[in-house]
Amino acid sequence: MPDTASPQPPATANWPAPSADRPVRARLSLPGSKSVTNRALVLATLSETPCMVRRPLASRDSDLMVGALRALGARVERDGEDLAVTPADLRGPATVDVGNAGTVMRFVPPMAALTAGDVRFDGDPRSHERPVGALLGALRALGADIDDGGRGALPMTVHGTGSLPGGGVILDASGSSQFVSALLLSAARFENGLRLRHDGPPVPSRPHVDMTVEMLRAAGVDVETGEDEWRVGPGPIRATEIPVEPDLSNAAPFLAAALVTGGAVTVADWPEHTTQAGDALRSLLARMGGEVGREGTDLTVYGTGKIRGLEADLHDVGELTPTIAALAALADTPSRLTGIAHLRRHETDRIAALAAEINGLGGHVEELEDGLVIEPRRLHGGVFRSYDDHRMATSGAVLGLAVPGIEVEDIATTRKTLPDFPGLWSEVLS
Numbered sequence: 199m200p201d202t203a204s205p206q207p208p209a210t211a212n213w214p215a216p217s218a219d220r221p222v223r224a225r226l227s228l229p230g231s232k233s234v235t236n237r238a239l240v241l242a243t244l245s246e247t248p249c250m251v252r253r254p255l256a257s258r259d260s261d262l263m264v265g266a267l268r269a270l271g272a273r274v275e276r277d278g279e280d281l282a283v284t285p286a287d288l289r290g291p292a293t294v295d296v297g298n299a300g301t302v303m304r305f306v307p308p309m310a311a312l313t314a315g316d317v318r319f320d321g322d323p324r325s326h327e328r329p330v331g332a333l334l335g336a337l338r339a340l341g342a343d344i345d346d347g348g349r350g351a352l353p354m355t356v357h358g359t360g361s362l363p364g365g366g367v368i369l370d371a372s373g374s375s376q377f378v379s380a381l382l383l384s385a386a387r388f389e390n391g392l393r394l395r396h397d398g399p400p401v402p403s404r405p406h407v408d409m410t411v412e413m414l415r416a417a418g419v420d421v422e423t424g425e426d427e428w429r430v431g432p433g434p435i436r437a438t439e440i441p442v443e444p445d446l447s448n449a450a451p452f453l454a455a456a457l458v459t460g461g462a463v464t465v466a467d468w469p470e471h472t473t474q475a476g477d478a479l480r481s482l483l484a485r486m487g488g489e490v491g492r493e494g495t496d497l498t499v500y501g502t503g504k505i506r507g508l509e510a511d512l513h514d515v516g517e518l519t520p521t522i523a524a525l526a527a528l529a530d531t532p533s534r535l536t537g538i539a540h541l542r543r544h545e546t547d548r549i550a551a552l553a554a555e556i557n558g559l560g561g562h563v564e565e566l567e568d569g570l571v572i573e574p575r576r577l578h579g580g581v582f583r584s585y586d587d588h589r590m591a592t593s594g595a596v597l598g599l600a601v602p603g604i605e606v607e608d609i610a611t612t613r614k615t616l617p618d619f620p621g622l623w624s625e626v627l628s
């Protein structure tokens with residue numbers, strides 16, 4: 199697949215985050231959602247019909263997913279702005295590079311179990327630390343043969359046999375909602391389908407599970423859901439066309455710019471109905487002092503010149519935390535963000551990283567086991583480390599709007615889910 203990224207600064211150069219000397223007023227179209235794109239690619243590959251994935255994301259995580267599926271034998275071809283996926287038998291041996299993409303390291307192993315041959319999984323060093331053990335345990339209980347050297351982590355090899363019995367399994371998905379999504383996405387292809395029950399502390403990022411269920415149903419799969427239970431009937435997946443919505447989580451830093459500068463930022467094509475976690479920005483940014491308006495499919499956030507602190511449980515929408523924390527550091531009153539212990543196992547330990555980086559600029563952030571208490575302070579310039587985490591990097595950009603002299607380390611890491619964040623950011627600020 200062509201690499202659509204525009205030229206980026208080298209990974210080692212710090213990026214001087216532009217400060218805003220006037221209210222930001224902009225309208226932008228965002229690239230496709232990572233979460234929708236990577237589910238669409240999985241469903242299209244498992245479908246018995248050819249499928250067009252419309253306007254997918256083209257960035258590191260989606261490139262990794264395309265690479266993984268091609269390694270298993272899928273035919274994925276670019277067709278203008280779309281990706282055309284043609285049914286093919288999945289076969290090994292294959293090697294899958296998961297990078298640091300949670301969706302690839304969780305969604306592809308069940309497909310590998312349906313593949314005839316060995317499939318080896320490895321990725322960035324961080325992929326060895328991100329949780330997959332509970333998912334692997336569930337897959338084994340459903341009949342898969344997996345060699346992870348007893349670590350419950352990557353690297354590992356799935357010894358696929360071309361089919362999986364499936365059936366009933368209990369899993370603790372408190373570490374990541376992606377365990378549930380991973381099993382559901384492939385389940386219709388298990389011989390006996392799937393009866394899945396979560397047992398443990400609450401599953402985070404629920405809207406992402408809802409997204410999985412909705413997309414499966416749209417592909418003709420029989421899915422029933424209970425509080426912590428899911429049932430998928432065995433049968434064909436028939437996806438012919440899957441539209442990809444703009445990435446609403448990636449709208450976060452851009453909409454935050456309206457609050458920070460007292461401006462107005464419009465995101466085009468905001469869906470009327472969506473399961474994306476980013477839709478919660480409408481209420482979160484309103485609670486932080488913004489005004490939110492909709493005109494047709496345009497969604498606009500207006501800054502009012504004031505940013506209010508926020509007390510919120512972000513368990514369902516954890517990936518919005520880095521932007522919300524940056525806003526909280528610039529607010530008039532303290533914030534308390536809780537329910538996000540699972541962020542310690544995201545691209546980096548986001549709780550520790552946000553506290554360290556905001557404090558490094560003169561902030562006052564206290565780490566809780568499951569969150570952050572942020573007391574606003576006058577911040578100063580300095581290097582904001584990104585820990586190879588796209589959302590840390592964009593969080594530094596938000597702070598830079600109000601605080602001169604911030605340099606974000608490795609801005610190119612934003613390519614995980616946005617092909618050209620620095621370009622889009624400077625367009626919005628121009």
Ligand SMILES: O=C(O)C1=C[C@@H](OP(=O)(O)O)[C@@H](O)[C@H](O)C1
Nearest residue numbers: 233374375376379402403406517
């Ligand atoms: O299924 C998905 O597309 C995602 C689920 C969530 O993962 P967790 O449940 O691990 O937080 C979310 O944070 C991640 O960015 C994308």
Ligand SMILES: C=C(OP(=O)(O)O)C(=O)O
Nearest residue numbers: 298299300301517544545
């Ligand atoms: C947690 C995230 O990604 P991943 O899909 O790698 O889990 C994220 O994008 O915030």
